[in-house]
Amino acid sequence: MKGSSPRSAPAAGDGRYGKDLFQPEQAREAERIDAGAAAYDPVTTRRLRALGAGPGLRCLEVGAGTGTVARWLLDEAGVSEVVALDRDTGALAHLAHPRLRVVTADLTDESLAPGTFDLIHARFVLMHLPERRRTVSQLAGWLKPGGRLLLGDAVELPDALDTSSAYRRTMDAMWEALRTTIGTDISSVPAYPHFLREEGLADVAAELYCPPLVAGSPLARFWTQTWERMRPALEATGRVDAAVLDESLAYLTSPRLAELGPGMLMAWGQRRRR
Numbered sequence: 001m002k003g004s005s006p007r008s009a010p011a012a013g014d015g016r017y018g019k020d021l022f023q024p025e026q027a028r029e030a031e032r033i034d035a036g037a038a039a040y041d042p043v044t045t046r047r048l049r050a051l052g053a054g055p056g057l058r059c060l061e062v063g064a065g066t067g068t069v070a071r072w073l074l075d076e077a078g079v080s081e082v083v084a085l086d087r088d089t090g091a092l093a094h095l096a097h098p099r100l101r102v103v104t105a106d107l108t109d110e111s112l113a114p115g116t117f118d119l120i121h122a123r124f125v126l127m128h129l130p131e132r133r134r135t136v137s138q139l140a141g142w143l144k145p146g147g148r149l150l151l152g153d154a155v156e157l158p159d160a161l162d163t164s165s166a167y168r169r170t171m172d173a174m175w176e177a178l179r180t181t182i183g184t185d186i187s188s189v190p191a192y193p194h195f196l197r198e199e200g201l202a203d204v205a206a207e208l209y210c211p212p213l214v215a216g217s218p219l220a221r222f223w224t225q226t227w228e229r230m231r232p233a234l235e236a237t238g239r240v241d242a243a244v245l246d247e248s249l250a251y252l253t254s255p256r257l258a259e260l261g262p263g264m265l266m267a268w269g270q271r272r273r274r
Helices: 029-050 068-077 132-141 166-182 189-198 218-229 231-236 242-251
Strands: 058-062 081-086 100-104 117-123 143-155 202-209 263-270
Touching (some): 029 117, 029 143, 029 202, 029 218, 029 263, 058 068, 068 081, 132 189, 189 202, 218 242, 231 242
Parallel strands (some): 058 081, 058 117, 081 100
Antiparallel strands (some): 143 263, 202 263
16 A cells, blocks of 8 residues: 555654754855755756657756756756746855746645646655655655656765774764754655555666765765764764764875765656556
């Protein structure tokens, strides 16, 4: 039955990404988001193109952030309409476009009804929400016949031989802090293809992308700014102290940096045509 998988138990926290950690109005928050987008947008847009993003489609961009993917859908793919949905859409104010509709709303609002779409994309959104399995059902229900759903969320591939470096301890502290404060849970991300099949979607597939984590890269800048922003929450876990954090941040700018950092699993499927 849809939404009833035992893997759908709510995570700790209240599922509100940004609560006390990443407020949109904080200085350089848009810059931090854009650094992450620079690391993941190329593979995201390549997959969207492969799924048929192009003229004639009505698209929903969930958790639109600063609008980098929405802009690509409009300007590069040339889709007919993009609905950009986010709880805070202030960062989209610059993205004026006649085929863009900005919706400020909470995805967990059960009364939300944005319509139906040919293509729905959600990246780094579901992992922060409670009842994420129900949200997959919600998104699948907004697909038109023949419409496609693309989900992308983080997965961890830790080095089993490294359990005590400053980098590893800080990354582990981050996941714990996110879990206990806002409810982030990436444990069910590998199950996304199963969720999509349970929704009756066809042509379900998935891929894993791990961008290089090297000094000077957009991803290194993203983690630097993220850990700096999370410093109090990281120390509160008891896994790291100020000295460990300083060592980790220095490592992110060092020529020695070479890690298999968190990757992104993308899963997709298509609503069957009636």
